[in-house]
Amino acid sequence: MPVTAEGSVQTVHVHPRARDYPGSFLDGVIPQEAELTCGTRIEPGKSYGFFTDTTLCIGCKACEVACKEWNALPADQIGFTGMSYDNTGGLSANTWRHVAFIEKRGPTGTRQTDQAAFQSGWLMMSDVCKHCHNAPCLEACPTGALFRTEFDTVVVQQDICNGCGYCVPACPFGVVDLNPLDGKAHKCTLCYDRLKGGLEPACAKACPTDSIQFGEVPVLQARAEARVEQLQQLGVAGAHLYGAPEGEGATGGLGHLNAFFLLTERPETYGLPPAPTRPANRVAPGLLAGLATMAGLAVTALALLGGRR
Amino acid sequence: MRDAPGPGPDYDGPTYYDRPSLKPAPFNTTVVGGYIFLAGLAGTAQMLAALAHRARPRGFRRVARTGHALSLLAPTLGASLLIYDLHTPQRFANMLRIFRRTSPMSIGTWVLMAFSGSSIATVAGDWLGRVPGLRWLRPVGRAAELPAAVSGAALGTYTAALLSATSTPLWAAAPRALAVRFGASSVASACAALSLAERQADNHRTARDLDTIALAALGVELAASLACRRRWRALGLHAAEDTPAGAVLMHGGADLVGTAVPMTLHAAALAAPPAASRRGSALGSLAILAGSLCLRIGVLETGDATALRPRESLGFAQPKNLPRR
Ligand code: SF4
Numbered sequence: 001m002p003v004t005a006e007g008s009v010q011t012v013h014v015h016p017r018a019r020d021y022p023g024s025f026l027d028g029v030i031p032q033e034a035e036l037t038c039g040t041r042i043e044p045g046k047s048y049g050f051f052t053d054t055t056l057c058i059g060c061k062a063c064e065v066a067c068k069e070w071n072a073l074p075a076d077q078i079g080f081t082g083m084s085y086d087n088t089g090g091l092s093a094n095t096w097r098h099v100a101f102i103e104k105r106g107p108t109g110t111r112q113t114d115q116a117a118f119q120s121g122w123l124m125m126s127d128v129c130k131h132c133h134n135a136p137c138l139e140a141c142p143t144g145a146l147f148r149t150e151f152d153t154v155v156v157q158q159d160i161c162n163g164c165g166y167c168v169p170a171c172p173f174g175v176v177d178l179n180p181l182d183g184k185a186h187k188c189t190l191c192y193d194r195l196k197g198g199l200e201p202a203c204a205k206a207c208p209t210d211s212i213q214f215g216e217v218p219v220l221q222a223r224a225e226a227r228v229e230q231l232q233q234l235g236v237a238g239a240h241l242y243g244a245p246e247g248e249g250a251t252g253g254l255g256h257l258n259a260f261f262l263l264t265e266r267p268e269t270y271g272l273p274p275a276p277t278r279p280a281n282r283v284a285p286g287l288l289a290g291l292a293t294m295a296g297l298a299v300t301a302l303a304l305l306g307g308r309r
Numbered sequence: 310m311r312d313a314p315g316p317g318p319d320y321d322g323p324t325y326y327d328r329p330s331l332k333p334a335p336f337n338t339t340v341v342g343g344y345i346f347l348a349g350l351a352g353t354a355q356m357l358a359a360l361a362h363r364a365r366p367r368g369f370r371r372v373a374r375t376g377h378a379l380s381l382l383a384p385t386l387g388a389s390l391l392i393y394d395l396h397t398p399q400r401f402a403n404m405l406r407i408f409r410r411t412s413p414m415s416i417g418t419w420v421l422m423a424f425s426g427s428s429i430a431t432v433a434g435d436w437l438g439r440v441p442g443l444r445w446l447r448p449v450g451r452a453a454e455l456p457a458a459v460s461g462a463a464l465g466t467y468t469a470a471l472l473s474a475t476s477t478p479l480w481a482a483a484p485r486a487l488a489v490r491f492g493a494s495s496v497a498s499a500c501a502a503l504s505l506a507e508r509q510a511d512n513h514r515t516a517r518d519l520d521t522i523a524l525a526a527l528g529v530e531l532a533a534s535l536a537c538r539r540r541w542r543a544l545g546l547h548a549a550e551d552t553p554a555g556a557v558l559m560h561g562g563a564d565l566v567g568t569a570v571p572m573t574l575h576a577a578a579l580a581a582p583p584a585a586s587r588r589g590s591a592l593g594s595l596a597i598l599a600g601s602l603c604l605r606i607g608v609l610e611t612g613d614a615t616a617l618r619p620r621e622s623l624g625f626a627q628p629k630n631l632p633r634r
Contacts, residue, residue, distance in 0.1 A: 083326040090328060100325060136476065139411035142418055143403040162403045163396025165335035166414045169475035169616060172626070174331040183396030252631055271325030271619065273626030279474040280411035281632070282484040286473040287413070290466025290488035293529065294353070297496045298360055298462070301522045305364035 032198040037205055040215045042198050044150035048190065049258030050204060051220040052126055053227060055239065056211035059124035063097040064088060066206035070191065071096065090271075091127060093179035096188035097203050100125045100270050125261065125270050126203070126212055129154070129175045129188035130243060133255030137187075139280045140170035145185070152217070152258060153190040161185050172254070172276030190259070217258050221245075224262055238264040242272060252277025319545040320624025331476055331622045333613035337394050342606030344390040345468040348421070349495030349601065350502060351383035352464030355428055357499050357522075359458035372515055375506045377431040379499070380457065383464060384425035413471035420463045427457035465495035472612065478625035479548060479612040483540040490533035490604070494567070496526040498601040501594035508591055513583040520575045520590050523597060531568045545624045548614035549607070555614060558607030567600015
């Protein structure tokens with residue numbers, strides 16, 4: 001039997017067992033629920049993003065699961081990659097959060113002996129679309145399917161994308177991907193639909209350690225800097241930000257990354273490029289050099305063709 | 310999966326289990342390579358037609374007409390290949406929703422539109438301009454020659470900017486040299502096609518002129534090819550040398566068949582008396598066409614390989630390789 005929540009127009013279908021616990025019913029969607037879950041009011045016109053603090057990540061993959069559940073994304077591959085505990089492998093059309101597992105090893109490939117006993121040497125990091133400030137995928141898109149939302153995030157409009165695939169090599173982080181089944185490009189939307197309803201993105205809400213923090217980008221940036229300082233004082237010398245304005249990960253004209261990270265090793269360890277660039281900066285040099293070549297050869301041709309007799 | 314170390318300061322830092330850090334372009338390399346080749350040929354054929362017409366309106370009438378006819382390769386076969394490569398082809402027209410100046414794919418779409426329209430007008434003027442009642446097509450065709458030539462020049466080279474404006478290391482590494490290379494290869498291929506047509510019509514003198522232009526273009530292409538190779542090596546991008554497809558297409562196809570062989574043949578043919586040079590010139594022209602296609606497919610293939618190799622992509626995305634400002 002459908003239960004209609006008071007004051008809401010929509011009919012909410014609940015599991016029969018849930019009706020045994022009427023106290024758990026929410027009165028529809030809580031307006032601005034994100035204020036309760038992460039202290040962030042979601043309003044159009046502001047810039048939102050993720051701060052992913054890898055020192056807090058425990059590799060539980062709750063973010064991966066929450067993302068798949070909310071966005072109804074199927075599994076990519078069932079099987080073993082043969083490396084660590086990461087059978088997800090990487091981001092793809094169907095995987096918008098990917099938890100990387102890296103077991104630190106010494107130069108000989110074995111466990112480092114200078115590591116304290118009973119301590120794990122794991123680095124875990126939940127990767128995601130960076131929602132770049134100058135987003136190369138968006139700048140490459142010839143249909144306008146990729147657009148910047150009112151929350152300063154980058155989203156592919158599925159009803160417009162024609163699957164040209166140009167955004168895929170444009171992305172400096174190997175994020176956006178085509179799904180061969182539907183012929184469209186897919187990637188993290190930073191839960192555009194949830195933001196519209198005042199909800200914190202699924203991955204950030206599910207993260208049990210707050211390794212993934214959602215919020216306004218300037219607020220997150222300030223928090224991240226404080227966190228780096230704290231870690232440095234605690235002796236984590238390698239702690240640094242990836243994707244802070246003009247910093248590592250946001251080089252070459254990318255500006256800054258709305259989804260940025262705190263790393264403790266060099267970015268390549270996690271498969272991230274230390275110094276990516278903005279592809280759009282190469283449009284003018286390429287076009288001008290090409291046209292100059294054409295002009296030069298045209299003048300040569302004209303001289304040769306007109307010269308005879 | 311680790312690559313044999315090549316010359317140059319190659320990346321020897323960490324990777325994530327040697328998994329790719331980038332995604333390669335989901336283009337069908339043969340289809341898109343075919344389009345780039347046809348667009349280059351068609352665009353520059355139109356440019357050469359306009360130049361020939363300007364140089365000697367009467368003497369080069371046939372070259373101009375052949376150039377106009379060749380330009381139709383772009384709106385017909387070329388556009389079909391492009392649409393075929395879309396993963397949702399029925400939405401092709403969505404390309405016309407916007408113009409985006411940061412996207413060479415968007416720029417190229419509009420260049421192709423302008424080129425197709427003006428090229429069809431030049432051909433209509435040639436083919437129908439004598440039909441009574443359709444004589445007005447002749448001045449229209451003549452007026453379309455300049456826009457067709459200018460958009461044709463752009464069509465012959467924008468594809469290099471399209472590839473460079475990505476994060477694929479091989480394409481991003483040398484935007485200027487790649488554009489020069491594509492442009493020169495386009496000019497050579499159009500000269501080759503036009504020269505073949507002129508030889509067919511026993512017009513050896515014009516064919517020799519075209520072969521001379523091709524020779525100049527091949528010289529430029531060779532220089533740009535060396536510049537590309539130097540830059541790729543310096544950046545530790547070896548896919549063009551050590552992948553089988555790369556070696557065959559780029560070295561055997563683009564450099565040997567596409568430039569070295571036709572340069573020799575054309576030079577020899579130009580030294581011989583006009584009619585005697587026929588076979589060498591035709592062979593050289595065919596080699597140019599084959600090499601031009603190999604170059605485009607080879608650059609696409611080897612670019613994808615560099616995107617898939619984390620040592621090449623992470624090695625490329627190092628602070629020392631950032632453009633100086
Ligand atoms: S990380 Fe890639 S997919 Fe995400 S906004 Fe930047 S360019 Fe686009």
